[in-house]
Amino acid sequence: MSDIDVSAEAVVPEKPPVSNVTFADIGVMSQLCTACDKLGFKTPTEIQRESIPWALQGRDIIGLAQTGSGKTAAFALPILQELWNKPSALFACVMAPTRELAYQIAETFEALGSGIGAKCAVVVGGMDLISQQIALSKKPHIVVCTPGRLQDHLENTKGFSLRTLKYLVMDEADRLLDMDFGPKIDQILKVIPRERNTFLFSATMTTKVAKLQRASLSNPVKIEVSTKYSTVDKLLQYYMFFPFKRKDCYLVWLLNEMAGQSAIVFARTCNEVLRIGLLLRNLGIEAIPLHGQLAMDKRLGALNKFKSGARNVLVATDVASRGLDIPAVDLVVNFDIPSFSKDYIHRVGRTARAGRSGRAISFVTQYDVELLQRIEQVIGKKLDEFPGEKDAILLLQERVNEAQRMATLELKEIQASTRKGKKRGREDGDKQISLSEAKRLSKGGDDGRKRKSAKKEGHRRK
Numbered sequence: 001m002s003d004i005d006v007s008a009e010a011v012v013p014e015k016p017p018v019s020n021v022t023f024a025d026i027g028v029m030s031q032l033c034t035a036c037d038k039l040g041f042k043t044p045t046e047i048q049r050e051s052i053p054w055a056l057q058g059r060d061i062i063g064l065a066q067t068g069s070g071k072t073a074a075f076a077l078p079i080l081q082e083l084w085n086k087p088s089a090l091f092a093c094v095m096a097p098t099r100e101l102a103y104q105i106a107e108t109f110e111a112l113g114s115g116i117g118a119k120c121a122v123v124v125g126g127m128d129l130i131s132q133q134i135a136l137s138k139k140p141h142i143v144v145c146t147p148g149r150l151q152d153h154l155e156n157t158k159g160f161s162l163r164t165l166k167y168l169v170m171d172e173a174d175r176l177l178d179m180d181f182g183p184k185i186d187q188i189l190k191v192i193p194r195e196r197n198t199f200l201f202s203a204t205m206t207t208k209v210a211k212l213q214r215a216s217l218s219n220p221v222k223i224e225v226s227t228k229y230s231t232v233d234k235l236l237q238y239y240m241f242f243p244f245k246r247k248d249c250y251l252v253w254l255l256n257e258m259a260g261q262s263a264i265v266f267a268r269t270c271n272e273v274l275r276i277g278l279l280l281r282n283l284g285i286e287a288i289p290l291h292g293q294l295a296m297d298k299r300l301g302a303l304n305k306f307k308s309g310a311r312n313v314l315v316a317t318d319v320a321s322r323g324l325d326i327p328a329v330d331l332v333v334n335f336d337i338p339s340f341s342k343d344y345i346h347r348v349g350r351t352a353r354a355g356r357s358g359r360a361i362s363f364v365t366q367y368d369v370e371l372l373q374r375i376e377q378v379i380g381k382k383l384d385e386f387p388g389e390k391d392a393i394l395l396l397q398e399r400v401n402e403a404q405r406m407a408t409l410e411l412k413e414i415q416a417s418t419r420k421g422k423k424r425g426r427e428d429g430d431k432q433i434s435l436s437e438a439k440r441l442s443k444g445g446d447d448g449r450k451r452k453s454a455k456k457e458g459h460r461r462k
């Protein structure tokens, strides 16, 4: 983290020896220790050990930790403890870049805070505004949100303000502080008290000092429990190299080889996710799609089916790559290798969590060699080639071609009916969504960033 020029102290608070440290040892009060115990958190994880004592001393925190390291509890526990000491409504606001992550954070707050009566509201796009307004009117202690919808409520929900806020948390802060959300965050920062604590947590951190200043931290403690851009040791990382036109065939072969294991297949665009989902289903592989253009209930439904094990292949855009705690993923497939190396770290962070081992396999075609090299440079290691028998793989091509044809037809039908539905929605004067929500959707939601590459991809396919 030498490239961040902030006056953060890279020092470690005094703490008991690591081996037998308990939550009580690092200052967590007994009610919350009990809650941790109930969740099976026997001892604090490294990020929790390092950051909680500072947070309890009232310091601002920049926490850098790998996905799956327990960073949610690292910020939730000190906030809940302070809430217990000085209870007040609208005490903390936690911002996250995706809706699913917001729900997941709220679940942690609820699980840890139920014993002390902490109330939590989730305010994210794609869900009904009115019921969120009702939830906010009940003065929750903690609001977990995506920035756009929070801004909507700040502007349009009578009586709602963040004037009493004591804690602001930005999870996946590097994403929140970048171009997509930056202007919204600026607006939000203007209307919350300067006298507050701010925690930035992320697996990766941007180098731009300006972005950190925007988050207006005061004398933060920087805590880093992993090297920048590291991937865990138990993660086996491979690539498979073949011509672009064979991608589907290799995917089908790989998923057949790994049958019974849980896998996330990452693709670049929403359409591609849909197409792959249909293709796999046509070949008898029960895959479930997850992308930013799905309605929120469908996104949560997809995630739950996958989490519960009802389906063991999830095909997703990067909406699923960050912060989501999906247990027991054995395999991550980068069907489309990510254009940003940081996205690679987040994607492969979906496997090999909590001490388990896992595999990540990236598809590399003639167009992707440079991207692979960039990733290897960033993670500081060379990926091994995943062994596959070319002849056996190509034997599948005919069946895959047929499934591709069917998937393309089905995709066209879905797109046509979506267009019709949208038109009908407009004719009915659909007032359910807010102005900024409509703007967001028209940009392609959480996946808007990927739109340009989607276009390019389309051209290349043709």
Ligand code: AMP
Pocket: 040, 041, 042, 043, 044, 045, 048, 066, 067, 068, 069, 070, 071, 072, 073, 323, 324, 325, 354
């Ligand atoms: P997070 O990095 O917050 O997404 O957490 C990753 C996973 O670790 C979640 O399933 C948490 O429930 C779990 N977890 C968090 N803290 C602990 C702990 N101290 N001991 C065991 N598991 C934990």
